[in-house]
Amino acid sequence: MKIQIVSCCLEEGNLSFPLGALSIQTAIQHHRTLKSHECSLGAYTLEDDPVEAAERSAGSEATHIGCSIYLWNRSWFDQFSQRLKELAPSVILFAGGTEVTANPQSFDFGLYDFLTLGEGEQSTTLALCQLLDGKKPQGPGIVAKGDELSYAFPEDLSTLDSVLLSGSAASFMKPGASVLWEMTRGCPFNCAFCFESKGIRSVRHFSYDRIDEELEYLLANQVEEVFVLDPTFNMDKGRTVQMLSLLVQKAQDIHFIFELRAELLDEELADLFSQLNCSLQIGLQSSSPTVLKAINRRFDQALFLKKIDLLNRRGIVFGLDLIIGLPHDSFPIFCNSLDFTVGCKPSNIDIFALSLLPGTSLADNAGKFGIKHQEDSPYTVISTPTYPEGDIAKALKLKDACDLLYTKGEASMWIHTFCEAAQCTPSTLFSHFATYTDFLTQRRGTDPAEMDIYELQEQFVRDLLKKLKRERYLPPLLSFMELHQGVAFLRDTGENPVISISYELDEIAKLDTMHIEKFLAKHPNQSRQTLGIVEHEDGSIGFIEQKL
Numbered sequence: 025m026k027i028q029i030v031s032c033c034l035e036e037g038n039l040s041f042p043l044g045a046l047s048i049q050t051a052i053q054h055h056r057t058l059k060s061h062e063c064s065l066g067a068y069t070l071e072d073d074p075v076e077a078a079e080r081s082a083g084s085e086a087t088h089i090g091c092s093i094y095l096w097n098r099s100w101f102d103q104f105s106q107r108l109k110e111l112a113p114s115v116i117l118f119a120g121g122t123e124v125t126a127n128p129q130s131f132d133f134g135l136y137d138f139l140t141l142g143e144g145e146q147s148t149t150l151a152l153c154q155l156l157d158g159k160k161p162q163g164p165g166i167v168a169k170g171d172e173l174s175y176a177f178p179e180d181l182s183t184l185d186s187v188l189l190s191g192s193a194a195s196f197m198k199p200g201a202s203v204l205w206e207m208t209r210g211c212p213f214n215c216a217f218c219f220e221s222k223g224i225r226s227v228r229h230f231s232y233d234r235i236d237e238e239l240e241y242l243l244a245n246q247v248e249e250v251f252v253l254d255p256t257f258n259m260d261k262g263r264t265v266q267m268l269s270l271l272v273q274k275a276q277d278i279h280f281i282f283e284l285r286a287e288l289l290d291e292e293l294a295d296l297f298s299q300l301n302c303s304l305q306i307g308l309q310s311s312s313p314t315v316l317k318a319i320n321r322r323f324d325q326a327l328f329l330k331k332i333d334l335l336n337r338r339g340i341v342f343g344l345d346l347i348i349g350l351p352h353d354s355f356p357i358f359c360n361s362l363d364f365t366v367g368c369k370p371s372n373i374d375i376f377a378l379s380l381l382p383g384t385s386l387a388d389n390a391g392k393f394g395i396k397h398q399e400d401s402p403y404t405v406i407s408t409p410t411y412p413e414g415d416i417a418k419a420l421k422l423k424d425a426c427d428l429l430y431t432k433g434e435a436s437m438w439i440h441t442f443c444e445a446a447q448c449t450p451s452t453l454f455s456h457f458a459t460y461t462d463f464l465t466q467r468r469g470t471d472p473a474e475m476d477i478y479e480l481q482e483q484f485v486r487d488l489l490k491k492l493k494r495e496r497y498l499p500p501l502l503s504f505m506e507l508h509q510g511v512a513f514l515r516d517t518g519e520n521p522v523i524s525i526s527y528e529l530d531e532i533a534k535l536d537t538m539h540i541e542k543f544l545a546k547h548p549n550q551s552r553q554t555l556g557i558v559e560h561e562d563g564s565i566g567f568i569e570q571k572l
């Protein structure tokens with residue numbers, strides 16, 4: 025038996041770390057029966073040609089080939105598997121991963137010899153051992169033609185060998201690498217749009233000692249960024265404090281990304297996060313209690329704002345997620361959610377059109393809610409009774425505008441002042457920006473996404489305030505923007521920018537909390553300042569007056 029596990033990540037670079045495929049490879053390489061058989065990894069990205077990848081696998085003399093299939097690489101693997109079986113019909117082809125678990129009926133048993141549903145370490149090794157013995161693969165989580173569906177989730181995670189400590193991931197451990205690091209499997213919540221919605225995966229943790237050892241490994245390999253895989257990192261307060269204390273003590277050189285529930289934050293956790301180099305991602309999804317109730321999420325707006333304030337007061341970087349097209353959602357509700365989200369001052373806002381993932385309770389109930397969606401991966405919403413197709417297109421336009429103006433443009437610190445000057449909500453501002461970028465694309469033949477973002481922001485601000493006849497707000501607004509753009513530039517590039525502003529630094533900084541109208545009344549006179557921005561050793565920012 026010669027085994028190959030094939031992975032296809034989204035892209036080269038950040039997070040091109042095929043954790044699922046590596047987990048299966050590690051399980052095979054450490055299995056008492058299978059370890060004497062060669063097991064290699066064929067690692068690809070979506071940029072690679074699936075037909076060429078299939079030709080390479082067919083030429084590798086592998087006798088058993090496993091595919092690690094997710095929502096985003098489904099069509100890549102459809103092409104890969106088709107071509108592979110044409111070239112090497114005798115190869116035993118099998119597949120696992122979230123797409124296989126969610127939608128096993130959509131896989132062709134003329135192509136695949138068996139599927140593994142759930143977490144595949146134990147089911148895959150069991151099936152391969154049965155094949156070695158000349159038997160038909162069968163058992164929990166193994167599905168071949170004609171079998172009933174069954175799912176397997178290893179109860180005791182200590183029985184699984186570590187992808188990191190076993191050395192399986194060694195070729196991905198270059199200095200500066202980004203990796204996925206698993207701390208926990210399963211989630212206690214049941215959000216209807218999520219794979220966890222049916223509660224079939226119980227919550228299981230990897231042990232503290234293993235995590236400690238894996239951290240030493242990540243540090244020794246000078247990994248730069250770690251995306252922590254724990255669907256709700258702060259679910260169990262005691263364990264969260266324990267893990268954060270470990271990271272604070274040992275891992276100041278790594279940037280961590282955690283997924284959290286805001287409602288479960290408190291002062292102690294916020295203090296620990298503030299001592300780490302990290303960013304937090306928080307799923308808000310919508311600010312409408314009606315929408316959230318329909319997907320099994322409770323929402324207390326006042327509590328959410330209180331918890332977000334814990335982060336903002338400590339300068340902790342965080343992002344918020346929104347979903348377009350949930351039950352009862354509509355374009356006006358989305359605009360309200362977007363306005364609420366911007367008001368929380370996240371550094372990034374990630375907006376997704378709803379995917380009706382097979383295997384989730386929302387996909388099961390899509391008909392009941394009147395949700396129309398694509399039948400094939402990525403199962404995106406087309407329309408709902410409250411969200412006609414045209415309104416979804418409008419919301420996606422706002423998403424693009426928000427991605428560029430707000431998230432790429434790092435506008436969280438000044439956009440409220442722009443809204444005050446333009447006398448409109450953030451969502452209206454994004455709508456104006458979408459019109460402006462359409463104009464640049466269609467009339468000027470310019471791709472706004474390719475422009476220098478700070479220049480694009482300045483041009484848009486000038487253009488809009490001129491149209492609205494509010495040019496008097498330009499000097500304070502442009503100065504306030506330049507101040508924050510300069511700091512963002514320094515943080516992003518490490519280079520020291522020089523900014524030119526129309527007011528004293530102490531004055532312009534008041535716009536953080538002062539309305540621009542009041543600012544203009546209090547500061548009628550301008551005074552040109554040219555300042556260099558530097559970062560001190562302790563990470564604080566300093567301004568040095570430039571004599572011209």
Ligand code: SF4
Nearest residue numbers: 211213215218220255
């Ligand atoms: S969306 Fe997050 S919190 Fe909700 S069930 Fe899924 S993993 Fe858990």
